[in-house]
Amino acid sequence: EAGVVQSPRYKIIEKKQPVAFWCNPISGHNTLYWYLQNLGQGPELLIRYENEEAVDDSQLPKDRFSAERLKGVDSTLKIQPAELGDSAVYLCASSWGLAGEQDTQYFGPGTRLTVL
Amino acid sequence: GNSVTQMEGPVTLSEEAFLTINCTYTATGYPSLFWYVQYPGEGLQLLLKATKADDKGSNKGFEATYRKETTSFHLEKGSVQVSDSAVYFCATGAPGNQFYFGTGTSLTVIP
Numbered sequence: 001e002a003g004v005v006q007s008p009r010y011k012i013i014e015k016k017q018p019v020a021f022w023c024n025p026i027s028g029h030n031t032l033y034w035y036l037q038n039l040g041q042g043p044e045l046l047i048r049y050e051n052e053e054a055v056d057d058s059q060l061p062k063d064r065f066s067a068e069r070l071k072g073v074d075s076t077l078k079i080q081p082a083e084l085g086d087s088a089v090y091l092c093a094s095s096w097g098l099a100g101e102q103d104t105q106y107f108g109p110g111t112r113l114t115v116l
Numbered sequence: 117g118n119s120v121t122q123m124e125g126p127v128t129l130s131e132e133a134f135l136t137i138n139c140t141y142t143a144t145g146y147p148s149l150f151w152y153v154q155y156p157g158e159g160l161q162l163l164l165k166a167t168k169a170d171d172k173g174s175n176k177g178f179e180a181t182y183r184k185e186t187t188s189f190h191l192e193k194g195s196v197q198v199s200d201s202a203v204y205f206c207a208t209g210a211p212g213n214q215f216y217f218g219t220g221t222s223l224t225v226i227p
Contacts, residue, residue, distance in 0.1 A: 004159070042120075042205050042217030043160070056214060091159060104150070105215060107159040 002026070004108035006092050012114045018080035021111045025074070025094030032069055033105060034077050035091040043091050049075065082115045089113070118143040118210040122218035125203075129196055129225050137191040137221045139180075139206035148209040149173075149182050149189040154220070155202045163191075163204070196225045 005024040013019050025032050031050050035043035046065065048056040051072035060067065064083070069075040079086055089110040097103035123138040141149065148167045152160040164173030169184035178193045189206060206218040 006159075040219070042207075042219050043215075044217075045214055048214065093160075104162050104165060107152075107161070109157075109159040 004092055004094055004106055006090075006108035006111055008111055009109060010112050010114075012116065013082055014116050015084055016081040018078065019082050019113060020076055020078045021090050021092075021113075023075045023077070023092030023108060025092070026106055029094035029096055029106075030072075031095045031097060031103070032075050033093040033095075034067060034075070035093065037089040037091055037110070039088070046077070079113075082113075084115050087113055087115045118147060118208050118214075118216045120206050120208050120216050120218040122204075122206045123221050124219070126222040126224060129223070131198055131225055131227050132195045133225075135191070135193040135196045135200075135223070137204055137206075137223070139189045139191065139218060141187050141189065141206075141208045143187075143208050143210065145210075149180070150207040150209070150215070151178070151180055151189070151191050152205040152207060152217075153202045154205065160205065196223070198225045198227055201225050 034046040093105040095103040151163040166173040166182035
């Protein structure tokens with residue numbers, strides 16, 4: 001079974017440029033998560049989708065970040081414009097369950113973003 | 117809200133040494149507890165989990181027991197190998213399946 005797929009693996013951009021990350025979750029997983037991982041830290045949730053609905057986006061900086069999960073399968077996270085402080089690893093994860101269930105989350109390899 | 121505090125690293129051990137990485141949690145209700153491992157250049161992988169008090173999760177020689185009385189979920193391995201070198205994250209689940217991760221503990225095992 002294929003795991004969570006993310007692309008690109010690495011991205012280097014200049015500040016004020018836009019950038020987008022793509023994630024394809026494990027087939028059949030209802031819930032999809034985007035996390036931000038700074039160096040030396042644990043992942044922090046940005047947004048969680050249940051099917052196509054964003055059910056928790058309280059930590060997403062909405063002035064510059066946006067996300068979508070059309071058709072409830074793959075998802076895109078966008079930053080526009082990027083700032084120096086956005087340099088981090090962006091992780092995507094998915095799980096079977098819906099709200100109220102504490103299912104195992106399966107992570108993709110992440111996209112390492114460097115903003116110059 | 118839920119949170120996790122785990123032992124700071126880095127930890128350096130010789131091969132075949134005993135490993136303990138401490139993790140304590142605060143949570144409302146009865147969260148599931150997880151240990152994830154992140155090998156260099158890779159994403160997080162589930163190492164083990166426990167869903168209720170006194171449960172013991174185990175995998176690849178690693179173990180952790182869900183201790184409700186001490187709100188702990190310490191990770192242990194009797195004999196570490198060089199291939200265990202990685203960053204280990206403790207995490208607690210929460211209602212709505214939002215996970216809270218610790219800051220990670222870097223382990224280096226030297227031959």
